[in-house]
Amino acid sequence: MKAAGDTQWFRTAVFYEVMIRNFSDSDGDGIGDLAGLAERLDYLQWLGIDCLWLPPFFPSPLADGGYDIQDYRDVMSELGSLEDFRGFVAQAHERGIRIIIDFVMNHTSDRHPWFQESRRDPEGPYGDYYVWRDEPDEYLDARIIFLDTEESNWTYDEVRGQYFWHRFYGHQPDLNFENPRVLDEMLSALRFWADMGIDGFRLDAVPYLVESDGTNCENLPGTHDILKIVRKELDDHYPGTLLLCEANQWPHDVVEYFGDGDECQMAFHFPVMPRLYMGLRRADRTCISEILADTPDIPDGCQWGTFLRNHDELTLEMVSEEEREYMWAEYAPDPRMRCNLGIRRRLAPLVDGDHARVRLLHALLLALPGSPCLYYGDEIGMGDNIWLHDRDGVRTPMQWRDASSAGFSSAAEHDLYLPVIVDPEYDRSLVNVEAQMMDPGSLLQWVRAMLVIRRAHPVFGTGDFTDLGGENTAVFAFLRHDADETILCLNNLSAEPQEVSLDLSAYRGRRPRRLARDEVHPSIGDEPYTLHLPGHGFSWLVLEEEATMASRSSGPDATVTPDRRTDGEYTRHDRLHEVRLHEEASRR
Numbered sequence: 001m002k003a004a005g006d007t008q009w010f011r012t013a014v015f016y017e018v019m020i021r022n023f024s025d026s027d028g029d030g031i032g033d034l035a036g037l038a039e040r041l042d043y044l045q046w047l048g049i050d051c052l053w054l055p056p057f058f059p060s061p062l063a064d065g066g067y068d069i070q071d072y073r074d075v076m077s078e079l080g081s082l083e084d085f086r087g088f089v090a091q092a093h094e095r096g097i098r099i100i101i102d103f104v105m106n107h108t109s110d111r112h113p114w115f116q117e118s119r120r121d122p123e124g125p126y127g128d129y130y131v132w133r134d135e136p137d138e139y140l141d142a143r144i145i146f147l148d149t150e151e152s153n154w155t156y157d158e159v160r161g162q163y164f165w166h167r168f169y170g171h172q173p174d175l176n177f178e179n180p181r182v183l184d185e186m187l188s189a190l191r192f193w194a195d196m197g198i199d200g201f202r203l204d205a206v207p208y209l210v211e212s213d214g215t216n217c218e219n220l221p222g223t224h225d226i227l228k229i230v231r232k233e234l235d236d237h238y239p240g241t242l243l244l245c246e247a248n249q250w251p252h253d254v255v256e257y258f259g260d261g262d263e264c265q266m267a268f269h270f271p272v273m274p275r276l277y278m279g280l281r282r283a284d285r286t287c288i289s290e291i292l293a294d295t296p297d298i299p300d301g302c303q304w305g306t307f308l309r310n311h312d313e314l315t316l317e318m319v320s321e322e323e324r325e326y327m328w329a330e331y332a333p334d335p336r337m338r339c340n341l342g343i344r345r346r347l348a349p350l351v352d353g354d355h356a357r358v359r360l361l362h363a364l365l366l367a368l369p370g371s372p373c374l375y376y377g378d379e380i381g382m383g384d385n386i387w388l389h390d391r392d393g394v395r396t397p398m399q400w401r402d403a404s405s406a407g408f409s410s411a412a413e414h415d416l417y418l419p420v421i422v423d424p425e426y427d428r429s430l431v432n433v434e435a436q437m438m439d440p441g442s443l444l445q446w447v448r449a450m451l452v453i454r455r456a457h458p459v460f461g462t463g464d465f466t467d468l469g470g471e472n473t474a475v476f477a478f479l480r481h482d483a484d485e486t487i488l489c490l491n492n493l494s495a496e497p498q499e500v501s502l503d504l505s506a507y508r509g510r511r512p513r514r515l516a517r518d519e520v521h522p523s524i525g526d527e528p529y530t531l532h533l534p535g536h537g538f539s540w541l542v543l544e545e546e547a548t549m550a551s552r553s554s555g556p557d558a559t560v561t562p563d564r565r566t567d568g569e570y571t572r573h574d575r576l577h578e579v580r581l582h583e584e585a586s587r588r
């Protein structure tokens with residue numbers, strides 16, 4: 001049963017992206033599948049995520065990781081069946097985990113029967129499903145996105161004797177939304193999946209839905225018209241279904257995808273992501289502060305989506321050329337690390353495997369405005385393999401334990417869909433879930449503890465954001481606040497210890513209390529308030545009123561810290577899961 005009622009759940013949710021084939025293989029064919037993912041739901045619940053984002057799992061030739069769809073209404077057979085999917089959604093819901101799936105409206109695979117018909121029979125029912133021209137001379141102001149492989153957005157088709165339009169690979173023809181039947185097909189496919197009880201859709205590559213000569217063919221009014229229709233369809237028949245917009249654009253363009261609250265409820269904030277890495281490398285918050293200051297307000301009930309990494313390259317489309325060169329020089333010194341306008345590396349290797357920086361980046365992700373999306377494997381600091389094809393190097397098998405095939409599959413290593421990471425620094429003997437679950441000081445346990453804290457303070461999801469500035473630009477200090485709570489977040493972007501003095505006089509009389517350690521600092525006065533941070537350290541401090549402190553000292557402490565949880569159900573489940581894990585380990 002779909003979780004009912006709360007239509008604003010996504011504003012305080014933590015998302016987790018996992019490609020089904022990458023996570024867990026249940027039947028030993030070397031490919032992760034739905035049954036395998038279902039077996040790992042206990043782990044995901046233990047970790048404390050609220051919603052899974054599943055990239056495309058539909059029948060596909062997999063020439064673009066599944067974003068080349070051949071059939072919108074089925075599950076790729078090696079991953080499971082429609083029945084498996086329905087069962088999986090129910091199992092996730094039983095654990096309080098919501099499911100959103102990717103939906104690619106912009107293009108199909110060239111193997112899709114619509115395209116095959118379209119090229120064969122221009123006058124037939126599918127003749128106008130794609131954008132065909134006799135000459136490749138329209139829309140020339142549109143940029144090429146997959147620069148490493150594509151020379152043009154037009155490809156000549158020998159069968160039809162015409163050119164077709166594509167914003168991505170040449171095997172991904174763009175659908176023609178000038179044909180109303182195309183939108184009908186999309187709405188019908190959306191209903192098909194909504195009927196399965198899912199909680200929402202991540203809408204892929206939406207800026208490119210329609211074209212218009214003389215423009216860059218991005219973010220056009222016709223695209224917004226389509227999204228309003230999609231949203232209305234879902235609101236009318238499946239109220240509360242989330243639309244999460246993937247528009248890799250500048251903030252002023254992305255906010256348009258919220259419409260007047262009548263398009264997408266969420267949109268990824270692409271430009272802030274590379275600036276977190278940039279600010280960290282420069283030990284200077286300025287670039288992060290600037291992009292957030294340049295981010296317009298969004299309609300009530302909407303939310304940003306934030307992330308550190310995902311299944312694609314770390315995109316550098318939303319930075320200046322100079323900033324891109326800087327990012328490449330600092331984070332992709334080997335040319336093989338570069339991919340299109342980005343970097344094909346995972347989070348941990350990007351920061352030289354330094355867990356202090358991995359933690360700092362997560363602390364920023366979890367505290368900045370928006371709902372964070374974790375990428376599978378980053379919670380244990382998984383490595384990458386830059387030598388694999390395209391972006392496959394960040395899509396390798398999840399490392400569950402120090403065993404053959406990293407516990408991902410019973411298949412032999414050479415039979416896996418992609419090789420397990422063998423880089424000695426990130427090898428499964430060092431980086432795996434089981435070992436980190438046993439180790440209270442591990443990155444995994446830390447991420448989980450941070451999610452517990454975040455869950456206990458909804459202000460991180462729905463509160464306002466105030467950048468506190470300050471003279472020391474190595475420290476990024478900001479407030480998250482609402483009527484109930486004010487949390488001061490401090491982040492030292494430099495490797496050196498830092499002192500920071502802030503004007504907190506508006507909070508005179510309050511005492512900052514560290515959430516993670518329950519450590520209380522002196523009361524705030526009128527003079528600048530001074531705090532110290534270790535190199536790459538961070539701190540979340542709730543600014544408590546005297547009255548709150550008095551009630552805390554006389555009554556039970558309602559604060560959730562990594563060591564003290566108030567939710568009995570949650571704690572019982574944790575223990576059970578840990579006992580099971582220990583048992584499994586001792587059986588082996």
Ligand SMILES: OC[C@H]1O[C@H](O[C@H]2O[C@H](CO)[C@@H](O)[C@H](O)[C@H]2O)[C@H](O)[C@@H](O)[C@@H]1O
Binds near residue numbers: 067104206313
């Ligand atoms: O379906 C084509 C692609 O769509 C998404 O692409 C997005 O990621 C690109 C980088 O790989 C980015 O440059 C583009 O602006 C985005 O739309 C999807 O996430 C990709 O995996 C897919 O190839």
Ligand SMILES: [Ca+2]
Binds near residue numbers: 026029030032033078
């Ligand atoms: Ca399998």
